[in-house]
Amino acid sequence: MGAQTMTYPSIDWLAITPIIILLGGMMINLVIAALTRAWPRAWYAIGTVELAVAALIVEMFLWHDINKDGARIIINNAISIDHFTMFCWIGIAGALALVSLSTAEYLRRESLEGPEVYALYICAALGAMIMTASNDMIVLFLGLETLSIALYVLASSHRRRAESQESGLKYFILGGFASAFFLYGIALIYGSTGTTNISGIGNVLSTEVFIKGDDAMLLAGIALLIVGLAFKVAVVPFHFWTPDVYQGAPTPVTSFMASVGKFAAFAALLRVVATALPSRAEDWRPVIWVLAILSVVVGSVLAVVQTDVKRMLAYSSISHAGFMMIGIESIGHSGDVDGLPATLMYLMIYSVLVIGTFTVVSLVTRTGDNGSDIGSFRGLGKERPALALAMTVFLLAQAGMPLTSGFIAKFGVIKAAATNHSYAIAIIAMVASVIAALLYLRIMISMWLSDEESGDDKREAIKVPFTAGFVVAGSAFFTLLVGVWPGWLIDASQAALQLAK
Numbered sequence: 001m002g003a004q005t006m007t008y009p010s011i012d013w014l015a016i017t018p019i020i021i022l023l024g025g026m027m028i029n030l031v032i033a034a035l036t037r038a039w040p041r042a043w044y045a046i047g048t049v050e051l052a053v054a055a056l057i058v059e060m061f062l063w064h065d066i067n068k069d070g071a072r073i074i075i076n077n078a079i080s081i082d083h084f085t086m087f088c089w090i091g092i093a094g095a096l097a098l099v100s101l102s103t104a105e106y107l108r109r110e111s112l113e114g115p116e117v118y119a120l121y122i123c124a125a126l127g128a129m130i131m132t133a134s135n136d137m138i139v140l141f142l143g144l145e146t147l148s149i150a151l152y153v154l155a156s157s158h159r160r161r162a163e164s165q166e167s168g169l170k171y172f173i174l175g176g177f178a179s180a181f182f183l184y185g186i187a188l189i190y191g192s193t194g195t196t197n198i199s200g201i202g203n204v205l206s207t208e209v210f211i212k213g214d215d216a217m218l219l220a221g222i223a224l225l226i227v228g229l230a231f232k233v234a235v236v237p238f239h240f241w242t243p244d245v246y247q248g249a250p251t252p253v254t255s256f257m258a259s260v261g262k263f264a265a266f267a268a269l270l271r272v273v274a275t276a277l278p279s280r281a282e283d284w285r286p287v288i289w290v291l292a293i294l295s296v297v298v299g300s301v302l303a304v305v306q307t308d309v310k311r312m313l314a315y316s317s318i319s320h321a322g323f324m325m326i327g328i329e330s331i332g333h334s335g336d337v338d339g340l341p342a343t344l345m346y347l348m349i350y351s352v353l354v355i356g357t358f359t360v361v362s363l364v365t366r367t368g369d370n371g372s373d374i375g376s377f378r379g380l381g382k383e384r385p386a387l388a389l390a391m392t393v394f395l396l397a398q399a400g401m402p403l404t405s406g407f408i409a410k411f412g413v414i415k416a417a418a419t420n421h422s423y424a425i426a427i428i429a430m431v432a433s434v435i436a437a438l439l440y441l442r443i444m445i446s447m448w449l450s451d452e453e454s455g456d457d458k459r460e461a462i463k464v465p466f467t468a469g470f471v472v473a474g475s476a477f478f479t480l481l482v483g484v485w486p487g488w489l490i491d492a493s494q495a496a497l498q499l500a501k
Helices: 017-035 041-069 083-110 115-133 137-155 162-193 198-207 216-233 241-248 251-276 278-304 309-331 339-364 385-399 405-419 423-448 466-484 487-495
Strands: 072-074 079-081
Touching: 017 041, 017 115, 041 083, 041 115, 079 083, 079 115, 083 115, 083 251, 083 339, 083 466, 083 487, 115 137, 115 251, 137 162, 137 198, 137 251, 162 198, 162 216, 162 241, 198 251, 198 278, 216 251, 216 278, 216 309, 241 251, 241 309, 251 278, 251 309, 251 339, 278 309, 278 423, 309 339, 309 405, 309 423, 339 385, 339 405, 339 466, 339 487, 385 405, 385 423, 385 466, 405 423, 405 466, 405 487
Parallel strands: none
Antiparallel strands: 072 079
């Protein structure tokens, strides 16, 4: 027999340049760190920010290239290069840069090593980028695991805190179960459709007719797929890991999980339901409806009764995930054009909000990263009025107050629900938002109005280094800019409506 020639798929190197930049930069960073003397910890952060900015610039050029030449699917139909992908990549690169800057002072304060943390940030960002661009379930799973494994290690990266070790272990065990559900769901969908290609699955399901009872395997696959991704986005009842992991993980890592981790998982869920499963919307939409209602209600109510700010924000993130699920529920209605852009815009806004919020929390927790109870914020308005003012902006935005980005985000998903006549879910979400406002009000009262108690004068002074101050100021500026002038972000999210198929 003659030797067979192996054929390789053609690769559009320009389209994957942002991934190459981050991957190459991560490896160079680790090699240099291993072969040279210890650098000042801020240098690692600056190097990571430079990589993120370089990737961001290339993504802007790719956005323009898609405007000119159109969306496409590359590397043997495995990766989608469209405005949806670029929107997500821009958000991930921006979050990577902001979190890296906020981490620099934390690592110095806690006397922790630097290069490994930043390498894990980049590794997680790479997994997130693969997830958001995937047009194949197997590639999506590989991106999910790359992101997840990096987050497991990051959550337990503070070796001197038992809470950090515990959070990493809990996240790893429960995350393993979620990955198993997700992979089993992929297997069942493959058994039903004969393909793992996301757009291919959509084509098969839109043309084949399943006789009653013959689609049990497909329905089970869809259910398991939703369970796996619902864990990653932390919606009720798959949220149990969130409060403990958010509280125990190093605070900058918590902001990274709440921004990049949520961005990637929601983007993957959006692409799957919009590209692979639109013809089966009647099957998955009621489930998403229930998950959205449970998340906004349970997240808001349980957040109010917490005494630890990191746990408060963890339950708050569950409530915000519920709002994003409202946008996904809207996609299940025929003719919907608001659900996907509204959810994407919510993701971008929330990522910046949560990074700014947790950067302030990281500064307030002081050395040891243990002082995250609400009493630690007492008197912040007198000690650091600018920091307290920025925190107030973030909290008002998360509450959905007008003239902040949070109002634009919540208005977008509720408008999508109302347009599709899902009035019940819209009303429940608005009531839950009012309940959640009590949580943000409690923190603001502690910062501005609470009287000093004995021992407060002996607490460590709060230091605001340049890097963390830049992140807080930049996040607050973005929050107010989008609240006052949202048109450019709305237009960008609308452009993401045309997915490559």
